[in-house]
Amino acid sequence: MTVEFALNAEVRSDLGKGASRRLRRNVSMVPAVIYGGEKAPQSISLLAKDLAKLLENEAAFSHVLSLDVAGTKESVLIKALQRHPAKGFVLHADFVRVVAGQKLSAHVPLHFINEASSVGVKQGGGEVLHALNEVEVSCLPKDLPEFIEVDMAKVAVDQTVHLSDIKLPKGVELVALAHGSDLPVASIHLPRVREEAAGEGTAE
Numbered sequence: 706m707t708v709e710f711a712l713n714a715e716v717r718s719d720l721g722k723g724a725s726r727r728l729r730r731n732v733s734m735v736p737a738v739i740y741g742g743e744k745a746p747q748s749i750s751l752l753a754k755d756l757a758k759l760l761e762n763e764a765a766f767s768h769v770l771s772l773d774v775a776g777t778k779e780s781v782l783i784k785a786l787q788r789h790p791a792k793g794f795v796l797h798a799d800f801v802r803v804v805a806g807q808k809l810s811a812h813v814p815l816h817f818i819n820e821a822s823s824v825g826v827k828q829g830g831g832e833v834l835h836a837l838n839e840v841e842v843s844c845l846p847k848d849l850p851e852f853i854e855v856d857m858a859k860v861a862v863d864q865t866v867h868l869s870d871i872k873l874p875k876g877v878e879l880v881a882l883a884h885g886s887d888l889p890v891a892s893i894h895l896p897r898v899r900e901e902a903a904g905e906g907t908a909e
Contacts, residue, residue: 710759711771735795738774739781743804749774756795760786764851767813769803780846782811795895803846813850814839817891819858825893828870829862831897836889840868848876855890866891892897 717736733753740746749772754788759765765783769858772779781800789796803809840853855871857862867887868879 710762710768711773712751712755712759713753714774716775717748717750730900735798737798737800738798739774739779742804745807747774751792751798760795763814767811767851769849770800771845772800775817780805780810786909805846807818808843808845809849810841810843811849812839813842814852815855817851817855817857819856823860823893824864825857825860825864829893830895831862833857833891833893835886837890837891840871840890842846842873842877843880843883844877848874850877852876853877854868857891857893860891862892862893862895866890868889 714737715734734750735753737751737755739745739749759770769780769782772781779800780803783798783802785799787793787797787819788794791874801809810894815835817835820826820833823833826833833909842850842853844850851869854874857866860866867889868882869887871879871890873879
């Protein structure tokens, strides 16, 4: 997959919790670490405003990023973000190195299509309920999808879409399915108010 997202970073030598707090407070930097591959973990820092701008795009979470660390470029994925519990800004970021030809695992968002025109909604008057909004995939870096579509067109009332029902891009596997867990993804049900009213009518 072509790298479309890039960040500049600096090598961080002043380590520890106190140093991280000073970094965030004094220069609006976010402490981070890069690990994985055959190299040792590396502590870095990023401009908070640059990271915040990158994260505005949902696709950043499922794209290989180009991280320029003091002139050396690394291909990485966002692995984890630690956020402030009240304000939501990033306190710390973890990046994992991407090695060409080596499978990676990443969380990819689900995009639900044809919900309004689905059989269960248009003909049955049901509502779509999402059980998952993202899935963990395993694939080569070149095959990493930006998102995965879930087509709800033929789903009727009281039907559930499972992981095994999703059409996957070539070369992409679902980690949960590989471990034998066919999780529910979405379903269509009648609105609860209508169900209760129907039940009351039957009782009479």
